[in-house]
Amino acid sequence: MTHRITICTSCRHKGTDCRPGYELIDKLRTAIAAAGASVPEDFEISGVACMAGCDRPCTVAYHGTKKATYLFGDIEPETDIADLVAFARQYAYLHDGWCASVDRPGKLRKATLARVPAAIIALEESEARAS
Numbered sequence: 001m002t003h004r005i006t007i008c009t010s011c012r013h014k015g016t017d018c019r020p021g022y023e024l025i026d027k028l029r030t031a032i033a034a035a036g037a038s039v040p041e042d043f044e045i046s047g048v049a050c051m052a053g054c055d056r057p058c059t060v061a062y063h064g065t066k067k068a069t070y071l072f073g074d075i076e077p078e079t080d081i082a083d084l085v086a087f088a089r090q091y092a093y094l095h096d097g098w099c100a101s102v103d104r105p106g107k108l109r110k111a112t113l114a115r116v117p118a119a120i121i122a123l124e125e126s127e128a129r130a131s
């Protein structure tokens, strides 16, 4: 199973030219490596130019094969790395990636911009409902 975290490298802090995405990528890679086996899956962490959440910088997405995709906003490299690592650990254990907002760590409870079900699972559920 493939797990990825994608971080926007174009987001700017409001009113500044600061683009914290690269700092977020560096800090998150370091923190996930330091977490070792406590995060039970490998996460590929990479940047992308924009994920259409520009009003809520920085945006961060979690995706995995056959798992729900999440898009989080308002993520700061100085304060939110621990929550991102905690969610990577949680996400690795969720077989379909689905979890309620109250179960997400810390700031990620209120910083979720989207939660999209995995295509294959959504298809199976709609076929089950139709039959």
Ligand code: FES
Residues within 6 Å of the ligand: 008, 009, 010, 011, 012, 049, 050, 051, 052, 053, 054, 057, 058, 059
């Ligand atoms: S610039 Fe970051 S989501 Fe658009």
